[in-house]
Amino acid sequence: MFEKLLTSPRRKVLDALYQLEETRRKVLFVTDEEGQLLGTLTDGDVRRWILGGGDLAGEIGQVCNTSPYTVRLGEHRDDIKQAMHRLQITAAPVIDDRGCVIDAHFWETLCGDEEVENHRYSLKNLPVIVMAGGKGTRLAPFTNVLPKPLIPVGEKTAIEIILDSFVEYGVDQFYLSVNYKSKMIKAYFDELEPDYRVDYIYEDKPLGTGGSLCALNGKVSGDIIVTNCDVIIKADYHAMVEHHRREENDITVVVSMRSYDIPYGICDIVDNGQLCAMREKPHYDFMVNTGLYILKASALKLIPEGEFYHLTDLIDEVRRQGGRVGVYPISEKAWLDTGEWRQYCETISQIKSA
Template identity: 30%
Template sequence: MKAIILAGGKGKRLKPVTDYIPKPLVSINNIPIIEWQIKYLQKFGIDEIIICTGYKKEMIENYLNLKKFNLRVKFSNETIPLGTGGAIKKAGKMIKGKSFLVINGDTITNINLKKLIKKQNSVAAIELRTKYGVLETNDDKIINFKEKKEISDIWMNAGIYHLDHSILKNLPNKGDIEKTLFPEYAKKDKLNLVKFKNVKWFSIDSFKDMEDCSKEINKIIK
């Protein structure tokens, strides 16, 4: 099984750090995000990874070329931003085989990829999580106060996909897969959902996300 890591964005929400280094090289517990992701993919037997790069791509390539991984690492470089759909289309042409995985370049998780791989053209979903305290009420009285919690049966995109190779011809040359092909496939009943409950999942979009993730990442990816 092959995998694509979408790592071409500018990471504007992590400025000023990302003025100097690309987001995939931002460290969590002294290890860059992208290295954590490679370790995660290795756990599930991925033997080849194509990394979609754009912003400060030379820094990502130079770092990973110095590392020793028991898999092949290739790069699909974007001279202009292609969006997630365009990036997957370009990188997918480097992949042989019936299907492949895609993961957003800022996602840290322990989602079981073996479960996702069982369904073609599937999206990993987790229960929506609030960033705020949740109040349980009875009329004008608070009966319980809960910190961040999962909201049952409301599912959100976890940023990990298992795609059939034939999907490439339908992807846009430029644009996001989530705004172009996925809505079209969903209307045609061609897009599958794989639900994951009680998993660890972080999207590193802020310094608070980095702090929260750093407390658990050594348990998430061993």
């Protein structure tokens, strides 16, 4: 496991983001060929690089912290805990006399479960709203029979996988916004009898990706999470909420990093059809909306009652009123989409190979 936390300074930033999410340790140790520590790279370092306009094809050596806190063999456990708490870090590399990384201390192994929970935001009182009212026409003919949330993904339904991913972080209050085949969805959960609480927001007519949320105005407070019913996010929800609160955002959009290489030469022309430039096999990086959002509940008062309204409309309104709308980037491997056939099949393959 420890070897999976080591990386080269010449590795690409996007590859590092994959590695960080796969190890779930939030930190990598950047070493040279001899194993000597050159720096540390956290998920926060990568996000700051991306949000600052940094190139995903850039090298880790440009991004990492080159003066990290380190531990020598024989240092007292309590001293290490105090230093990590003061610096607000979750991992510290152990180095030998040559400066080579030989081990690491992690906050969760130094502390008991109670201390670990106190070190991060609790999501127990943070409600999650799942927008589950759409017809799912891109998944026909499955959705001619079943509502999209009940489409099987491996051994469970899509919506069970989504809710279970939040339950792992302590969430126990869910609201399902339903319309199409809503009776089937309610009957499914009535029979499932989950340990968490499920309440329903019934749409008499389709209200878009955000219109039904006005029903919760005044009923929820603090922060809330809103997600589509066809996206499975494999990332750290604690880190997302911490980022949202630290940045004091009214809305945080979780985005996936997507890279595309065009295998052809791209021609740029001017109005008269004359070639002005040619770019050979260009590379593009995009931040794509995953359909998962963290909102201040106070933003719900901006949603008009009973009107077709998208969450993108709410984002525009918050920005128009001077509010803060930020993004939280994750890698494309951390975003599984079941909303159309090709993506659904890819998700099934990834779950089977996990």
